[in-house]
Amino acid sequence: MSVIVFTVILLLGSYLAGLLGSLTGLGGGFIIIPLLTLLLKVDIHYAIGASLVSVIATSSGSAAAYVKEGITNIRLGMFLEIATTAGAFTGALLAIYVPTHVIAIIFGLILIFSAVMSLRNKAEQIVHKETFLSKKLRLSGNYPVNDELIDYNVTNIAGGFFMMVFAGIISGLLGVGSGALKVVAMDGIMRIPFKVSTTTSNFMIGVTAAASAVVYLQRGYIHPGIAMPVVIGVLLGAISGSKILVHTPSSKWLRWVFAIVVTVLSVQMIYNGIKGNI
Amino acid sequence: MESKETYNSPVPFGGDQQKGISGSVKDKDIQVIIGWILRGGVAISMILVFIGGIFFVYRHGYSIPDYRTFKGVPVFIHDFGGIINGVITFKGQAIIQLGIILLIATPIIRVAFSAVGFLLEKDYLYTFITLIVLLIILASMISGYAG
Numbered sequence: 317m318s319v320i321v322f323t324v325i326l327l328l329g330s331y332l333a334g335l336l337g338s339l340t341g342l343g344g345g346f347i348i349i350p351l352l353t354l355l356l357k358v359d360i361h362y363a364i365g366a367s368l369v370s371v372i373a374t375s376s377g378s379a380a381a382y383v384k385e386g387i388t389n390i391r392l393g394m395f396l397e398i399a400t401t402a403g404a405f406t407g408a409l410l411a412i413y414v415p416t417h418v419i420a421i422i423f424g425l426i427l428i429f430s431a432v433m434s435l436r437n438k439a440e441q442i443v444h445k446e447t448f449l450s451k452k453l454r455l456s457g458n459y460p461v462n463d464e465l466i467d468y469n470v471t472n473i474a475g476g477f478f479m480m481v482f483a484g485i486i487s488g489l490l491g492v493g494s495g496a497l498k499v500v501a502m503d504g505i506m507r508i509p510f511k512v513s514t515t516t517s518n519f520m521i522g523v524t525a526a527a528s529a530v531v532y533l534q535r536g537y538i539h540p541g542i543a544m545p546v547v548i549g550v551l552l553g554a555i556s557g558s559k560i561l562v563h564t565p566s567s568k569w570l571r572w573v574f575a576i577v578v579t580v581l582s583v584q585m586i587y588n589g590i591k592g593n594i
Numbered sequence: 595m596e597s598k599e600t601y602n603s604p605v606p607f608g609g610d611q612q613k614g615i616s617g618s619v620k621d622k623d624i625q626v627i628i629g630w631i632l633r634g635g636v637a638i639s640m641i642l643v644f645i646g647g648i649f650f651v652y653r654h655g656y657s658i659p660d661y662r663t664f665k666g667v668p669v670f671i672h673d674f675g676g677i678i679n680g681v682i683t684f685k686g687q688a689i690i691q692l693g694i695i696l697l698i699a700t701p702i703i704r705v706a707f708s709a710v711g712f713l714l715e716k717d718y719l720y721t722f723i724t725l726i727v728l729l730i731i732l733a734s735m736i737s738g739y740a741g
Binding site: 317318319320322323356357358359361362369372373375376377379380381383384386388390391394395397398401402404405408409453454522523525526527528529530531532533534535536537538539540541542543544545547548551 | 622624625626628629630632633635636639640643644646647650651654655656657658659661662663664665666667671672686687688690691694695697698699700701702704705708719720723724726727730731733734735737738
């Protein structure tokens with residue numbers, strides 16, 4: 317396959333990945349890595365490097381918008397970034413020693429988990445009680461809903477922190493944003509309102525990915541010929557996705573379509589991993 | 595009622611009465627700066643990646659790349675000096691790589707700015723927390739060189 321054909325296929329595929337990733341909130345990395353490894357037969361280390369770069373582009377781009385709206389809890393994000401960057405550093409080191417077929421299997425498992433998480437109906441419980449740590453770290457906050465500020469507090473900070481270390485390791489090992497795991501830590505464990513948890517998670521994804529990208533860059537995992545179409549495609553796709561989201565309410569059927577696509581891809585990744593093709 | 599109180603309250607230096615991140619004026623300024631850094635960093639790096647991509651595809655469009663086995667990146671973009679050298683001589687892959695380095699640097703610069711912001715607010719706890727994050731990233735960078 318010539319450079320021009322490879323670039324065009326990857327641009328289109330990445331555009332679709334970015335579009336679906338932004339509409340469903342799962343991120344583009346989950347389609348990019350199977351696309352590169354299964355379809356284009358690219359080495360998984362190159363795939364992870366390119367995906368990681370696209371994760372930084374989309375999360376930084378959209379974080380800029382959310383930060384402006386004042387929904388992102390910057391203190392909470394900063395505090396949890398200790399956990400995610402330490403995890404990402406560990407994950408990037410592990411990626412050197414973990415055999416590629418094992419990475420493919422872990423990727424498939426995390427992918428299935430994320431798809432299930434995206435379909436689950438969530439019940440929101442806002443906590444108002446202050447804990448010792450939430451007071452010390454000043455993690456309580458408020459966010460605007462129709463010109464009114466809703467106050468909230470944060471609970472089980474230690475539990476959330478450890479979940480974030482795990483999210484960071486997965487992000488560094490697989491080259492994805494691991495937004496689903498971050499949201500588990502924030503809505504599930506720390507009881508943060510959805511609007512705050514999704515925007516704060518997105519705010520942290522860029523730094524987390526950068527912490528492992530600095531390792532990948534020096535090890536030659538980030539190849540310009542692969543990263544160039546991926547980052548351009550995913551970013552344009554994500555921008556289109558956010559434009560569509562403004563005009564249409566989140567549709568249930570789209571989540572189902574994505575969940576089915578993702579399940580097929582993850583089974584493929586696990587199968588090829590077990591057979592040692594990756 | 596609550597919201598009115600939050601918006602009008604002066605910036606407390608002790609911080610204990612501070613309601614939330616959207617509460618104080620200085621926090622808002624820092625948020626605006628952070629927004630600009632993120633948007634500017636992504637825009638400039640994407641322009642570089644795009645320009646580099648045009649040079650790369652124009653020159654090497656018909657060559658057959660082999661990405662099946664891992665061989666790292668071409669020698670001329672192994673280190674930063676090589677990349678700058680390549681950019682000056684309009685080498686597509688070097689321009690792309692410079693854009694990617696800038697993209698990776700964008701969230702790190704954001705963290706550094708947050709540290710300055712917290713320091714200006716006299717929020718020493720968060721200045722410290724932010725510096726820890728920067729140190730972890732620095733350690734990650736150094737470990738990459740060592741390997």
